[in-house]
Amino acid sequence: MLRTDHAIVPTTAVSRTAIGLCMLASFVAGCHSKKPQTGSTRETSSQADIRNEDTTSQTETASNETEVAPKASRPPSSFANEETSETDLFALQDEAAIALENDDHDKAYQLARQVMRLAPNDPSSIFLMARVFGRRNRFPEAIQMLDKLALSTPDARLPVLGQTAQWMVQFGKWKDAEQRFQTLLQEAPGATLVHRELAELFIRQGRTSEATEHLQTLCQQGDIEELELRHLLAGGRPFHGDTSLDELAPIGVRGKTIYAVSRGEWELARTELEALETRPSDTRPILGRIHVHLNDKESLSAWSEEADRVETSNPEWSFPKAANFADQGNHVAAVRLLCEAVLFDQTDSDAYRLLSQSLLAVDRPNESKEAAKRFELISETQRMGREMSLNEDRDDAKLVSLIENLDQLQRPWESLHWCGVRLAYANTNNSLSQNELDRLASQIKERSTRLNNEGWIPDRQFVTCWIDRDSLQQTDAPIDTLPKK
Incomplete structure (x- = not known):
């Protein structure tokens, strides 16, 4: 049996190779990662470790190999001794795992030492002891143990990268952790858990655009938590109430x-x-x-002036640059930069507000009106996100309004998962009748099927309110000096 934090998975492993593959499936596929908690705020706790526990031991390998050998090749007593040793090893691993789950770290440590005495070269024993070290905040020792294991057991390399990366985050070695997570993604691009870990790490570092990229991937994979959906509403940033979470x-x-x-x-x-x-x-x-x-x-x-000397083309600079141009009356230059800003971050309500004002100044009233509408819709979604970060109560009517706003903003994946959040709360709060629940569940299934079958590519022209930046007259002169239409 391969035991993890959330489930016990039957295995038929008879070698260290199989052990490595099982641990890899546990981590890289994200099968036993932090579960999505759609419909409830994520608990305030530190990041859970990847806890690969009771796996097939080296003794089991030997036992399986002897079954195909002639019985006369070994005395009957040797089989009894081996079975007893194997049973003791598994029992100790189980007991140590339970002690870890109960946060009895001293007991887990003593049991893990016994396991190591019985099978010091067994990957499952090494992984268990490393986990115990990790729980006791002895991160350098834990990381060193698993790094050595990865060298001797190549199939364990990827799960080792994942586990040690998580410990490095806790130990403050953030660059090293990111490098290991990125290595995992290169070999397993669809690893949900890795996208989740990187998104959280980038949010903590204020790297909003990179966090958004991984959050959107989680959205499209269909494995995203309500907290992460709120981060998307804020453009990869935490809302006020979420800044108090320890893991953030x-x-x-x-x-x-x-x-x-x-x-x-x-x-x-x-x-x-x-x-x-x-x-x-x-x-x-x-x-x-x-x-x-x-x-x-x-x-x-x-x-x-300082920004001009830097001459950066980073779109994150576009909004403040545009604001300065608008203050100088150069609204054409402002519009061009603001288009870059909203393409960079579709949740930038301030950029849409300023875009509306500058478009009106260059006699584009229809586009100005559309930008003003975007500002209002985005501001409303973020207001609701902020309220949810501060209050665990969920009003069905507000969730409906949030979903409708996201649909108008052409953000279908987010809208779909907020429908799932709505369904979860409605089930818990009995805010909808059974017929309404069934109808909502059916709508979610239909929308999910359509999105997965058809895919979704954001419409850049929609994002920029149908402004063609290249068609705008380029000038550094104040707008009142431009020729009148």
Whole structure:
């Protein structure tokens, strides 16, 4: 039996190779990862380890091999001794696993030591002891044990990468953890658990666009939690209520700045950034956005001059640059940059608000009206997301409104999974009749089938409110000097 945290899976493994493959299936396929909790907020707890426990032992291999040999080749007593040893090993592994589940780390440690004495070279024994070390926060020792195991047992390499990457996150070796997760994705691109781990790591670091990419993958794979759906509403950022979760504690200057902004602490974010002797380059576009939000035009102008010297083509800089152009009356340049901004982040309500104003200034009233509508729809989805982060109660009518808004914003995968959230809460709260529940379940199934069969490619023209950036007149002159239509 291959025992994991959430299930016991029968195995017919008779070799270390099979052990490695079973652990790989457990981790890379995400079969026994943190389960999606559609319909309820994820608990406030640290990341769960990948806990591969009771696997086939080296002794079992020997036993199976002797069954095909002549019985006379070994004394009958040797079989009895081997069976007893094997039984003791499995029993100790089971008992150690139970102790770990009950957070009795001292007992688990003593049992794991006995297991190692019985089978010191058995991969399952090594994995168990490494897990015990991990639970006791002895991460360097745990990582070293599994890295050695990966060298001696090549088939265990991928599950070792996954487990050690999780420990590295807890140990603060974030770059190394990311590298190991990325290696896993290269060999198993569809590994749900790895996408989940990377999304969470990037959210903590404030790397919003990269987090969004992995969250969208989870969405399309059909394995996404309500908390992660809220992150998508916020463009890969946590909402105010979610910033208190231990597993989402910010990492680095950028991560802390994004978290302050998520809590509405704009002045604090600016003060801390400006106080730095050396400001990380990836925080500069955030500082520009802070100046826009605080309506500090003088600081924004100075920021823009610095941005021009950097000459970056990173679309994250587009919104504050556009705001500065709009302040100078150059709305054509502003519109071009704002189109880049919304293509980069479709949840950027501020960019749509400013886009509406600049489009009106260049006599594009229909497109301006559409951009204003997008601003309102996105602002409403984010308001509801913020409320859900602060309150566990779910109102069916508000969920319906959220789903309708996402449909209007042409974000069908998110809309589909919020339908699933609605169904889960309705089942729990009895807010819908049985006929309504059946109808909703049928609609979810039909939508899922259609999306999976037809696929979905975002319409770039829709995102930019049907503005062709290349057709706009390029000028640095104020808008009032442009020729009248």
